[in-house]
Amino acid sequence: MPGVPRSKGCQTCKRRKIKCDETWPTCIQCRHINADCPGPTSLVKFINNGSHRDSHSPPSDGRRSAFKSPPLQTQASGSSTLQLRRVYYPNVDDRSAEYGLLQVTPPRANPTTLAERVATRLVGNLDKGANGITSLQMSYLPQLPSRLADSPCLRDSVDLFCAAWTDFRRRQPQGELMAMPQYGKVLRSLRRTLMSEQALKVETLAAMVLLERTCKLFDRGKFSSIHHQGILQMMERKGPPDLNDDLDITVTNEVHGLMISGYSVASCASFIEKSEWQDVMQKCAFKHPKVSNLEPLTSIDLMIVYDFSRDIFSWLNTMHQIRTDPHGDENEAVSIIFEQKLRDMLTKVRKLAVESFGLAMKEGAVTERDDPTSIVGKRMDFKGALMCQVFMSLHLIQMTALRMLYEMSIVYGSPDPELWDQFREVALDNWKAMPYILSLESIVASNAVATVFISYEAGNEEEKLYLQNVMLSVDEYLGRYPKDRAVLDTVILEAGKLLTGRKPVLKDLPNNS
Incomplete structure (x- = not known):
């Protein structure tokens, strides 16, 4: 029986003989050395009752034909589905069978674009439990992964949020959030977007709201309300939300939460008193996903x-x-x-x-x-x-x-x-x-x-x-x-x-x- 890996740590960390934090798609150690992280090591176990053959050649066609691979079987294990299938291993010598039993979890598609990698990172870190971060003013987070490909500023805002959240959980000795390279990247990305035809899209507003919330939650310096007025001005220019768009509904509710949290935005939020806003805001409140919890x-x-x-x-x-x-x-x-x-x-x-x-x-x-x-x-x-x-x-x-x-x-x-x-x-x-x-x-x-x-x-x-x-x-x-x-x-x-x-x-x- 081949040795079974003890952890899913990436091979780069194992070669360097350091502990891998196992945060995918890129672990913190690979990120620090600017290396391509190969991802988790598969935990694969071969089950075989025989001994290894000296020869590496496959068995004869006659012997192989006697042991055909049965159909793929599945069984539930916890929250994952395990796939059980017989596979041929040339190094396994078992006179009663030429197939080992491989136990694997369903393969996950490898992210190929930056947006996909950021989305995978958000999903991997997102705590969906009743006591997780989405219990805060962030019910829009589950809506974001599918919206990153067409919005660079939203992608960069999510990337900053994930980096700041990871550092916070590990108690990394970091200074102010504004010193992080991801923060400057978000600002540049937002500036370009606000000068383009995408300026008034809900994804742009979501990027601004997430940036404000990231600063509010994770900035170790003195928190500033610098983003508040920009968010409200953007919301007014964009107009009332689309009640058929879940992201628009959840972001609108979070912006309204920003308004009512006591910040110095009263003069900028006067538009919310207009009749065309009052009705739609109330409908958004009734559609709030948190209500069901x-x-x-x-x-x-x-x-x-x-x-x-x-x-x-x-x-x-x-x-x-x-x-x-x-x-x-x-x-x-x-x-x-x-x-x-x-x-x-x-x-x-x-x-x-x-x-x-x-x-x-x-x-x-x-x-x-x-x-x-x-x-x-x-x-x-x-x-x-x-x-x-x-x-x-x-x-x-x-x-x-x-x-x-x-x-x-x-x-x-x-x-x-x-x-x-x-x-x-x-x-x-x-x-x-x-x-x-x-x-x-x-x-x-x-x-x-x-x-x-x-x-x-x-x-x-x-x-x-x-x-x-x-x-x-x-x-x-x-x-x-x-x-x-x-x-x-x-x-x-x-x-x-x-x-x-x-x-x-x-x-x-x-x-x-």
Whole structure:
């Protein structure tokens, strides 16, 4: 029996006697030396009960005709299909048979173009699990491999994303993302595309959105919102999405998520208020592929979250207007209307949270149990990271509304302690999810801690220290938050003011919110 390879590492790494990381189509070691990676070594095992012949010549025609190859057989093994077939080996001498048994997995076509290689790399790295990276604002990723051939800028953007993601997972000692050669290549490719007839294609918008998200997730330097305005301007020029194109739908939903995340894009996003956009955006939201992964929540339930997300900019601006001049000519009337809006939204979201998560817990999609590592002594677990994000979003809406209502009670001279108590109660419930968040891959976990910025104010000194530890834990590799506890305390508190309309100018949110 010939020796069986112990790993699928490429032959180049084996000849150099170094460990291959087995990331295809090109492993990191071959990429470093600029060599053509031969790909994985096949794990082939010959099954034979005889001894090897001295002669390398094949058997006589008579003997060969006595052992004809049977038809190809298949059998399931895990998630792969195994093909079993008899094959002739000239070096095998078995008086009872001239065929060994070869066990192989179905061959995969070798990528021949750059677009195919990039697509293969994305598919190979893409975590399709419930806790993977597509649970973030990246539901368009599965649509991309089939769209790379006709869009060089999208191909280059995917290549940068894969390189940055691979380095992050391996904790490679890398500096800022902008220093990577792939980053400059994407910018040059985008520049050429924007000057061509492909400028207004959905693939071009997707390339810009993926570039922004790559910077947001993986840049170890200070994150910049430099790409935001360009994305919104491109979206406006391109026009409403094609509801028959899944990529257009998913990219539109992600851009809308960009708008409602609190970035300084309010003035550039005014086009979204036009009637021709409102209807199609709502239809896109209902077609969002993530909705199917959130049972027992329904799309109708999620539209409540959508309504809040759509209105958040006007909320923040109204809150700032009232705080700036509470007794102005129109502001007292504005405050009465605004307070009622906040209370109506709070009522709807509370009802949704109680009913939907009560049902989710009954069906096992959400569970609660004791946990001594949790600051509140209990923890919530979820069937997937996306379910956790909805849970956190419902808390975020409630805390935002309650903190604004409490602030208005202060502005008009009658602080309402009951509103603060309700605010703290929601914060305590929200913190039950922190142990689960810490169990996720840090790139996913970092996207789920936005509620810390608002809930932090509600904590005592011990609870604030716990929340700081959560944030520093998920930020361990990227290092965007200050390690100095006093400085971090200030950063979180200032972010909370920004998210509840208590800052004078709507600036960029903290990097991981």
